[in-house]
Amino acid sequence: MIKLTPRNNQSKILIAITPIIAVLFTMIFGGILFWVLGKNPFEAIKLIFWDPLMSETFSDYARPQILVKASPLILIALGLSVGFKANIWNIGAEGQFIMGALISAGIGLALYPMENRLIFPLMVVCGTLGGTLWALIPAILKSRFNTNEILVSLMLVYIAEQALASASIGILRNPEGSGFPGSRNLNQYPSASNPELIAGSGVHWGVVFSILTVWFFHYLLKNHKFGFQIKLFGDAPRAASFAGLKSNYIILLCFSISGGLAGMAGMFELTGPAGAITIDFNVGYGFTAIIVAFLGRLNPIGILFAGLLMALTYVGGEISQFMLGIPAAAIQVFQGMLLFFLLSIDLIVKFQLSFIRNKHISRKE
């Protein structure tokens, strides 16, 4: 019989090492998965976790790619983490990512072929606004009517995907693309493109912004009243209302932040690595970012590392797909497993476990 006692003070060391334990468990069970698929588990794990960083053959391609893939994940996860802390569940970051990209593409392409230094910053603002407005739909519905935000934000992902499909064959289609779906490539439009800032490094404006945002959130949550309010609202909503904290204010704010950052990530992805609006422009960053937020323990610095790790599994996954023929979906399974282990292992952070011999013990407390 195991007895659980809630811990009053959660150990910082446990909080920091449990994600590492979860990663180790994922490696073991992932290895078993690859073995079942008939691949050498050790080689697969090495290809995913080691070769992208260290192998001479792959690192020239892989290291910049890790930054490219980590930056949207980190940006989105940072925004989501604020809401998750406050028990506000924005699951529709994927849709907000798409909307950010669509709105900024609309602005950028409307101004084509004008060249002006202000176009790119304008697109960043519009992309952020696009994501924010899309996220405000579930936020307003929740604050006005108490509608379930999880379901509404998710439904809006499917609506955004349809809007993306419609835009890429309709309003945003490249007029010189001989009728093929997809917009103009913004990489060929200097005022609206988001190129590598240092050649071969993978660093584009999105990477810079995501690092700045990590630093900003670290400060905001640690030293500003806002960080305390969020924590209070999530842990003790009644106490928060006695303290005069309006729940609608927190809901709208959390959704604006997470939607805005997701929209911004969409904009950077569009103008940089993706280049153009296409039907399959979104690749699931908005969903993977949920894993990143939890893996990073809803902590900005943690999210930075979690985003890099998750990007590593993406790039490593591509390499193992190429080298061993491991299907792309295996990496998704791998990421799902990571979240399972992480959430389960939290038990030892939150509770003290003690083994009891006798089952019949009188009730305490």
Next chain:
Amino acid sequence: MDFASIDPTTVIYNLMIAATPILFAALGELVVEKSGVLNLGVEGMMIMGAICGFAISVETGSSYVGFIAAALGGAILSIIFAIMTQYFLANQVASGLALTLFGLGLAALLGHSYTGQVPPEVSKLSVPVLSSIPIFGKMFFNHDFFVYCSLALVFFIWFFLAKTRLGLIVQAVGENHDSAHAIGYNVTKIRFFSILFGGALAGLGGGYLSLIRVPQWTEGMTAGAGWIALAIVVFSTWQPWRLILGAYIFGGITILQLNLQAIGVNIDVALLSMTPYVVTIVALVLMSVNRSKKSIGAPGSLGKSFIKVL
């Protein structure tokens, strides 16, 4: 554009087929939520059911064996969620999301070689006499076994929850787990099996999707059906009978939208494809207007972990 070419009989007939997978999944989730657990992994369990059912029926050549496999697939996946939330006390929202992500990935992995294959056909089960009634016979009494099965299940689940001892215990556990524990019910065990039951029904819904509704296997083929099932449970205010209404309204919109596309209505196809999701949002809003969580019948302990104090 020719509205006259839309045949109401066929629309109703197809509507029932479109609604059935969602009805199955929603029925399962209803029982899970009645026991006080919020499992957001319906989409993942559905797609696992879809691939398990598809693969097994292609291999064995029997669609009924396939349906059993679909239910088992959904139930087995739900065990992960049950262990995480009931024994490791993990956050239910996050665990449910993890289950969906994992299920979508695993199904894509398993289904890799089944894309483009054709499953064995499921024969129609015409009700004698009734199916020969002119219009109505074709609409309502000429379906496959599972359409009737889903409707019968609505009755059984209503009966189980409202009229049987075990059903009332499930509801008690969902309403207030501390009290239920105090009278001596095993909260964890009851919730564990409710989750399994929900997983099996979600799997069955997924199997219906890949074996009858579509019938084909494509990656991510559930396309949000699991989430819509979750929305319908809220829409029904946790009453089994209203699930039929929710599922059939949704099925109706899906079919109508497809019909409008087919006759070439001059509206963007994407706009029409959005309608089921928009309508779901509208329905959710209508349900929540002017009502607090208490009065719309949500189980009292919904989504909360049960921590046993010895």
